[in-house]
Amino acid sequence: MELGEQLEIRVVKDVILRRKKHNDVEGDIGLTGHQLVFSRRSGSPRGTTTDDRDGFLEVLISNMWQITEKPSSTPPSLSIRLRDMRSISLLFPSAENQEMHKVAKSIGKINELTNPRLAYPFYYHPNVDFARESGWSLFSIDEEFDRMCCPPNKWRISSVNLEYAVCPSYPGRCIVPMEIDDETLIKVSKFRQSGRFPVLSYYHPSKETSIMRSGEPLVGPANRRSKEDERLLKASLTTGKRGFIMDVRSTQKAQQRQSRGGGIEIEAHYPHWRRVHCTVEHKLSVLQESFVKVVDACCDKSGSSGTWLSKLRSSMWLSHVTDVLVAACKVAQSIERDGSSVLIHDTHGFDTTIQVASLTQVLLDPFCRTIQGFKILIEREWISSGHPFGDRCGQIGFNRANEAPIFLLFLDCVWQVMQQFPLAFEFNETFLRLLFENTSSSAYGTFIGNNERQRNELDLSRSTFSVWTHFASSSVTQQITNPIYESHSSVLWPSVAPQSIVLWSGLFLRWEGGPEPLTDFAEEVQQVGTKHLRMKESVLGLKEELRRLEDEVQQKLTEISEGVE
């Protein structure tokens, strides 16, 4: 077995585990092809005050983001930074560093494997009785077509990409304007970056407006145009209405792309459309750097309040969050208030474009704010539409250069909206956090691969379990449900003032010092909510019993009076 061969060592005894907010514990570590397991030695002289939970720790090797050997520290130690933002240290007994080096090397080799079939989800079988199919069949484009009330005389589901030949990153079936036939779509795909021709992302039935997504137009230095592309865009509009092309790159950056074959729509060729630019950072390295900086700032407890605010500022994380929110609010405004359709694109159409399109739907559509609706939104807009989770979130065999927190930024934006409208979401921040954790290192197959084609090749639905099935289990459902949710159908207009955008402490500061206010608080609210429900049931039950007893009394009384008569 390929995995086992990578292990240069399987067990090290007498290692000390050091973590924040925990006492040191002494025990043994075991390495498997997918996990590092630490188990406390019974009667370990250290960590006497720690509770049982501290005695055992399992970490997926795919969760390990950075491993630093410190051979000259006393004792020699291995620092491991995890993708879920935790840091742990293993202190080795021997001064020779041999064992430590072997552990580090084994982990490194496993994480360098490029065969996705070796990933943990292919080996994982949940203990509980799992309906293997349910999560994989969560989303269907036909059902979504109906749910969004797309008028069938205006829109249709095309199977032009069924073999993934027209656009490798698109799903087999996409919603496009009725008027546009498959041959036109093929032509349009040649005029759009990565073959990503404009497809329907969201339809607003009462306003008869739509959000579409695509790659940039391949205008190039020769100022090319595509009559088919122009026709597609026109066909997407309701007669008499107009639309906006929202380029989520700066004007300058979008224009620079022209020399490299891309560029911007020439407005003269799209008379019913106006182009606007709403800058959202899309450079992967810039976003990744921002993420690393904000995580570093959160770990650094040494500085003053001033230093912290400075570092938070210079990470630019909250600026990026704000930018995505601003863009989504603009699209929502256009759809809901101005009654204009919107085509969103950046360069490739599978990063920022998806961020903005899906966040807009969270604002506009109450269904997306339910647990089921949010799952489907992620399936439809992110997974099925080809956001490259494999590349961005570091699944097995990934290339670090392509890593970027695109999906996390989206989750952070949702969290910001949730903060401002705490009753509007059926789920809580735990759901968002668990989603983040499962994108980077997971026992489930949902976020493996970059697109539907790759996922089909891997036959994921047969060889792995879906994270949605996991989330549907009753214990997880309880954990991720907002007990004070109140369904209401209005659009959310969050404040994007800088004062309103705050650090998601439940995620970024989760493993840091101090109490965990939000979790405690949320748990307590959860408990009150649950108690409240149970109490309600109990009242109903008692009322029922009361009614029954009253009947009984009445009957006895009748019997008695009849007996007397």
Place this chain on the structure above:
Amino acid sequence: MELGEQLEIRVVKDVILRRKKHNDVEGDIGLTGHQLVFSRRSGSPRGTTTDDRDGFLEVLISNMWQITEKPSSTPPSLSIRLRDMRSISLLFPSAENQEMHKVAKSIGKINELTNPRLAYPFYYHPNVDFARESGWSLFSIDEEFDRMCCPPNKWRISSVNLEYAVCPSYPGRCIVPMEIDDETLIKVSKFRQSGRFPVLSYYHPSKETSIMRSGEPLVGPANRRSKEDERLLKASLTTGKRGFIMDVRSTQKAQQRQSRGGGIEIEAHYPHWRRVHCTVEHKLSVLQESFVKVVDACCDKSGSSGTWLSKLRSSMWLSHVTDVLVAACKVAQSIERDGSSVLIHDTHGFDTTIQVASLTQVLLDPFCRTIQGFKILIEREWISSGHPFGDRCGQIGFNRANEAPIFLLFLDCVWQVMQQFPLAFEFNETFLRLLFENTSSSAYGTFIGNNERQRNELDLSRSTFSVWTHFASSSVTQQITNPIYESHSSVLWPSVAPQSIVLWSGLFLRWEGGPEPLTDFAEEVQQVGTKHLRMKESVLGLKEELRRLEDEVQQKLTEISEGVE
């Protein structure tokens, strides 16, 4: 009547009221000696979408902090910044500015009056049936002596200051070590700044440790000492124990005071005590500037996320909050973990000293985290101990140079702890906010004057109502109660890491744009909590009825069977 004479104008018609988060409303303003009243004109062509609440606005003149006339704007307008952080504008119809100027001048003259007897609380009579005494008799030093379990063989209540002759800013009766007689206290008072001899602030019965407060020692350039002072400090310690003198000024600043007659205790003369410095900003102008800066930053919606974080940083507000928290944690640690008593002082002993001493008690003593306990804490440590509310918070006739957010900083620290331990407080942030609002502009007499002497002279308890009586009314109690409070007796150890200290948005951003998440959320939790309680009562009632009916059924059955026999 002196007040009415200040009014140069009483009514202005056709004024437009402009506020954040509201539409403009047209109406009339009326000025009384204490209030500016705006009432919407019925059928006003503007503000058609505003609700009824927007039709009427009453603002206390004592709440007006800054009034800016803008005679050359079209129309001429008056900008009013309120002490509760709101801003409103009045747009006047006439281009002559005469009326606007008269309004501004009247307000200015009223706010310049120096006779405290003209303040609004002396005129205010609540509508509801109010037990006038209850709030004024909330606090008694005898009851507190017993509640804190001060051993009567170790501590006593001295009446040496009954005439306020020994220390004008102290209450008539103070807790001091048993061994120290009144004559010694008089001698000690001459060695302590402002006559503030060391008095007991808090006693920890199980650890037998105490917190004392005082003014700085008057060591002066001649290196004076006071055997009586040394004896007092020694007498406060349990035999065999040691103590810390916590000077909440920097070493340098404390030493500089020596040339001006003050200074620091010379450790050689206090063999059982160790002096430590824990710097908390105490300069009034610096603190006031920080407050103004943070409020300005919150109002400025124009900047980016980066600008906002920079302004928040340069206001230094969160640094000041952190410093007070750090000092209180150190005192708590000494009392609870090290078993050492602490004497806290700055220069005068009625600003920073009180901040730190009272915050420590919030951490140590669960009683101070109840509504009743927190009220008593404020009465005992702030009002009775002579924190100059009149000077610091701008009651009638105040001097702007003495204004400083000392009490607000304390409230902010309590809010930070509350954020970290959301179950530990019986009250919620609304209580803290209402306290802040009532210190600067109030209908109640509680925060008038600088000390007990002044308050007695004004005969406040007979001529005004107490804010505590107001807070005890059922509607306010419901508003300020934390529905998820769980009483527990442990000490709170908050995180003081810079990441844990955040802006109190419910206070500072209350009037700013965007939804009000915390209020909404808290209200909802409140509702679930209340429903939960009602449900519980209902279950009990139903169970009771069930039992009654079962008895009834049983009795009938017995009757029947007896009848049959």
